[in-house]
Amino acid sequence: MENKEIFPVLDMLCDRRQEVYALIAPAFTGQFGKEASVGRLRTAFKRIGFSGMVEVAAFADILTLKEALEFDWHVKEEGDFQLTSCCCPVWIAMIRGIYHDLVGHVPGAVSPMIAAGRVVKKLHPNAVTVFIGPCMAKKKEAREEDIADAVDYVLTFQEVLDFFEAVNVNPAELPEDEREHSSKAGRIYARTSGVSEAVAETVAQLSPDKTIPVKAKQADGVKACRELIEQIKNKKTDGNFFEGMACSGGCVGGPKVLIPKEEGRAMVNEYGIAAQYRTPLENPYVRELLERLGFTDIMDFLEHSDLLTRTFA
Numbered sequence: 001m002e003n004k005e006i007f008p009v010l011d012m013l014c015d016r017r018q019e020v021y022a023l024i025a026p027a028f029t030g031q032f033g034k035e036a037s038v039g040r041l042r043t044a045f046k047r048i049g050f051s052g053m054v055e056v057a058a059f060a061d062i063l064t065l066k067e068a069l070e071f072d073w074h075v076k077e078e079g080d081f082q083l084t085s086c087c088c089p090v091w092i093a094m095i096r097g098i099y100h101d102l103v104g105h106v107p108g109a110v111s112p113m114i115a116a117g118r119v120v121k122k123l124h125p126n127a128v129t130v131f132i133g134p135c136m137a138k139k140k141e142a143r144e145e146d147i148a149d150a151v152d153y154v155l156t157f158q159e160v161l162d163f164f165e166a167v168n169v170n171p172a173e174l175p176e177d178e179r180e181h182s183s184k185a186g187r188i189y190a191r192t193s194g195v196s197e198a199v200a201e202t203v204a205q206l207s208p209d210k211t212i213p214v215k216a217k218q219a220d221g222v223k224a225c226r227e228l229i230e231q232i233k234n235k236k237t238d239g240n241f242f243e244g245m246a247c248s249g250g251c252v253g254g255p256k257v258l259i260p261k262e263e264g265r266a267m268v269n270e271y272g273i274a275a276q277y278r279t280p281l282e283n284p285y286v287r288e289l290l291e292r293l294g295f296t297d298i299m300d301f302l303e304h305s306d307l308l309t310r311t312f313a
């Protein structure tokens with residue numbers, strides 16, 4: 001056990017009086033065994049006392065659309081550019097702390113983890129939310145003052161695996177619960193270039209006649225992120241959409257993954273290819289979720305909900 005956050009979560013799960021939801025990071029594929037599908041993992045989380053499991057990738061889907069709309073609105077001519085707000089708190093902290101003059105190029109959006117936590121709490125006001133992923137920086141992100149309402153605890157894959165083993169639950173051997181909720185766009189966020197590909201495809205769908213297409217540049221690893229930002233500042237790049245992830249390979253190379261990053265990347269790609277829906281616009285789970293929140297469709301949600309927004313300035 002590597003962090004004190006596991007103990008209050010264990011208490012709540014044993015007690016069973018509190019609704020507790022697992023929010024599983026998009027990098028989950030393969031981490032608990034190749035056969036541990038999303039449906040089996042959901043069964044496993046319920047067995048150990050969670051009320052349900054939500055794929056954070058479904059919220060990455062929704063935020064892809066937000067990023068794509070922002071790109072469409074703000075990148076209108078050569079020289080305009082956008083830095084992604086999605087996903088990596090180290091990238092965001094670097095821009096806010098060191099390269100503050102670029103903050104205006106980052107859409108005011110929360111990460112998929114925060115969006116997932118806020119939506120679960122909106123639908124289940126007394127629920128406790130527990131994010132599970134490969135990332136230590138997410139523990140700090142969850143406590144940032146303006147977004148501290150969303151996620152109560154952050155655990156790593158290792159902490160959850162320890163718990164599964166302690167109570168003899170093997171997700172790979174369990175029956176399938178309700179299956180996946182995400183479309184392709186959000187599934188590939190877990191590896192470097194995933195955000196860029198998802199946003200580029202969505203911009204092309206949303207605005208096929210746009211004269212300035214997405215020209216994405218990516219960096220993975222802190223050093224590469226800094227180099228990319230220096231290139232932007234010094235106008236040494238022809239890109240107009242910039243994605244940075246602090247870990248080599250993206251979240252599949254995060255500090256608390258349980259499998260090698262190459263294997264994690266291959267599993268994420270496989271899961272992305274297997275998606276029945278390519279975008280949140282096609283995804284019936286997203287539509288159902290928005291109806292439960294009282295929105296008519298995804299554009300209504302993006303335009304009128306403050307669940308996804310954040311101010312970086």
Ligand code: SF4
Pocket residue numbers: 087088089090091134135136137138245246247250251252253254255
């Ligand atoms: S790239 Fe690394 S630091 Fe950034 S969100 Fe993923 S695991 Fe966390």
